Structures are given as structure tokens and as C-alpha cells.
Amino acid sequence: MDFSRNDLPAILARTTGFAEGETVDDRAEIVEVCTRMAVHADRREWDELAEVFAPAVTLDYTSLNGGEPGVLTPAEIVAAWSGFLGAFDATQHLVTNHLVTAAGDSAVCTASFQATHVLANRFGSPLWTLGGDYEFHLVRVEGSWKIAGVVMTVVWADGNKDLLALAAAGGAS
Template identity: 40%
Template sequence: MTPGDREAITDTVLRMGWFLDRRDWAGLRDLFTERVYTDYTDLWGGEPREGTVDQLLSTTAQGSWRRTMDGLEATQHLITNVLVDVTGDEARATANVLGVHRLANPHGSPLWTLGGTYEFGLTRTAAGWRINAITNRISWVDGNQQVLFRAAMAAAAKAA
């Protein structure tokens, strides 16, 4: 692994949180491979998913980032302490994450916050390092999880 690899992978991982919080869907799309494995089972239960990046960022697909995020007033994903391991054209990165989600609602606090880690799989492409897998491990949560459910419902209603 070169110092340039570590820097490029860390930059890709940090940009994911930055673009997500700004709802920069085109910027986010450019960070991923065409197919993406996601594991949010610590958060939602169920099974990990694999699909296209367009499904991940869809306005209509159940469990898509955009469907939930577009319904929120604001988010802040702080991704820190990125550790990187590279083997040839494949890499693994692990990082701490603090995600704050805000939506005023009639069912309690407007905030839902989680702390945990992201585990990323990345592939070197002609365009640079791209994320092909994300696993979210939850260490703790605080606040009102209704914020996410209500945001997804609001975004689905807008898309309909």
C-alpha cells in the first residue's frame, strides 16, 4: 500500500458522509461501484442487501438512502479514525461513525443519534477507489428512532 492509497481511500470514505449530509446524490453515486453490498442489519434487522448504486440512492426503493434522507430536515455523519488495509486492487477500511438525524415530529424528540462503526470494502478502478460494500455496526443509540420512520414516510409521499 502506498501513502497515496491510504489518502485516496480515506478521502472516499469521508466524502461519503459529506455528500450524504448535503444530499449530493450525484457526488455520492460517483463514490460507489455499480453494484453495492450493504449490511444495516444491526439497525434494521433482516438480511444484508446487494443491488445497484442506483437502487441504493433511489427515491422509491424500500430502504434506499435517498428515500430516508430526503425526508429529514438535517443530518450530520461524522466519520473518524479511518483504518485502511490494501491488498492489490482491493481494500478494507474501518471507521468510527456518529450519525445525527433531525426531524421535528409529534412523537417526541426531533433527534435520533447513533454511534458505531462503518466497515467498507473498496475496489481500485480507473476513476480511483470506489466503495463496493458497507456494513454498519451499532454501538449505541439515543433519542427518537421515529425520526427515521417518519422521514421515510414523508419522502415516499413526496415521490408518489
């Protein structure tokens, strides 16, 4: 089969599921931004964490906590997560199996996650692990991809769920 360099975008679209106008660079940046959310949270790099978010972010953790999704600013997310995640001795959020669909200046990235939370306590196991899916909604802001929404769907959990309440109260007693 003969083809020219100009045929490459159409071939990629047919063989990789790329949307019209979507590039390998877009996909790479989108996956990077979603991964950075987890890495910066686990490393307690709060300033860097704020940089992955759009000016307004819809967070939907209702599969875990019930309630309603909320719309927060990056500063509000950092304040909440630094207090909550910062109360754990350690956390590790693994994000993988990214599937990206982008069109113009918006994108959706679905990914699997496993999140382990560690907190020594006198009430039981120091570990609580969740597994499930993230659905990231992204927008291009001043030329860079930013997270404008996160839907977390918990599929399974193992360990001491009481760590959630202990961390929310500021750590182990």
C-alpha cells in the same frame, strides 16, 4: 542508522502497518472516498454520492434493521437514500478513526461513526443519534478507489428512534 530513499517503502511497512505495495496516496484516497459517502449524503449531493460506489455494492445495515444485506447499484442506493435521508430536516454523519488495509486492488477501511438525524415532529424529540463502526470494502475501478461494500455496526443510540419510521413514511406529520 543509514538508509537510502529506496529503503523507505520497507521502513514505512514496518512502522505504519502498510501492506506491501500500499502507498500513502492509496490510504488518502480510500479515507477520502469513505468520508465523501457521508458528506455527499448529508449535503444531498446525490450525483456525487453515486460516484463513490462501485457498480455493485453490498450494504449491510442489519445491526440496525435486521433482515439481510442487500446488493444494490449506485443508482438504487441514491434512490433509496435520497427518499429516506431526504425526509429528514438534516443529517450529519461524522466518520473518523480510519484504519486502512489495502492489498493490490482491494482494501478494507474501518472507521467510527456518529450519525445525527433531525426531524421536527409532534411526537417527541427531533433528534436521533447513532454511534458505531463502519467497515468499508473498496475496490480499484479504472484507477480510482470505489466502495463495494458497507457494514454498519450500531454500538449505541440516543434520542427518538421513532424518527426512523417517520422519515421512512416521508417525513413528520
